[in-house]
Amino acid sequence: MPQSRRAPALTFDTLEARDVPSSTWLTDNFDSGEAVGSAPVGWTEWSSSGSTAPVPYVASYAAARSGSVGLTSSSMSRVESRAWLPSVVPADYSVSAEVRADGSAGAGVLARGNSLNTATPSYLSATVAAGGKVEFFDVGSGKLNHYVTVFPINHTPKSTWVRVTLEPAGSSAVVRVQRMDTGEYLNATGNWSASPAVAVQSDVGWNPREGTVGFYRPG
Numbered sequence: 248m249p250q251s252r253r254a255p256a257l258t259f260d261t262l263e264a265r266d267v268p269s270s271t272w273l274t275d276n277f278d279s280g281e282a283v284g285s286a287p288v289g290w291t292e293w294s295s296s297g298s299t300a301p302v303p304y305v306a307s308y309a310a311a312r313s314g315s316v317g318l319t320s321s322s323m324s325r326v327e328s329r330a331w332l333p334s335v336v337p338a339d340y341s342v343s344a345e346v347r348a349d350g351s352a353g354a355g356v357l358a359r360g361n362s363l364n365t366a367t368p369s370y371l372s373a374t375v376a377a378g379g380k381v382e383f384f385d386v387g388s389g390k391l392n393h394y395v396t397v398f399p400i401n402h403t404p405k406s407t408w409v410r411v412t413l414e415p416a417g418s419s420a421v422v423r424v425q426r427m428d429t430g431e432y433l434n435a436t437g438n439w440s441a442s443p444a445v446a447v448q449s450d451v452g453w454n455p456r457e458g459t460v461g462f463y464r465p466g
């Protein structure tokens with residue numbers, strides 16, 4: 248049986264979670280005690296390829312943007328993976344991270360996580376793939392409730408860092424995407440704007456009281 252092709256590496260830097268609008272709960276730039284080549288300190292990880300596979304997210308010098316170390320993911324293509332902090336937070340906590348995705352597989356953040364170490368998880372997630380393609384997933388007990396995608400009219404160059412932010416609010420959620428090289432925001436029509444804009448605004452079916460936050464990579 249042929250092996251899955253290895254996908255291009257994805258890199259992450261500085262995950263932040265906050266209680267909208269302004270009270271920061273956590274900022275992790277993966278630059279405090281992380282061992283290069285190992286999973287980030289205090290995080291739990293899951294991969295659809297099974298427990299015997301290498302951990303999907305590891306600390307790397309090459310992945311750093313703001314400090315000396317960031318996270319990288321070079322999972323096999325068509326392999327879904329998640330990484331999250333064990334602390335449970337209120338459902339309407341937003342989460343954001345700076346992400347660089349050079350392959351067709353997206354990379355991004357998740358919120359309202361539940362049963363993430365199983366094949367039937369629940370979560371909201373926002374990811375960005377090469378060129379700036381944005382995807383929003385609303386999943387409950389392993390079933391997709393809502394899915395939205397936005398394609399930029401003008402694609403981002405290879406290796407462009409973007410900041411992806413997911414803001415849940417009751418029965419809806421907002422996704423914001425900002426280019427770190429130009430400061431521009433992606434809007435819902437696929438245009439880049441100098442003013443703050445919303446890339447995705449969607450209803451959500453998964454609306455618990457609390458959950459976990461972290462990173463997500465679709466399969």
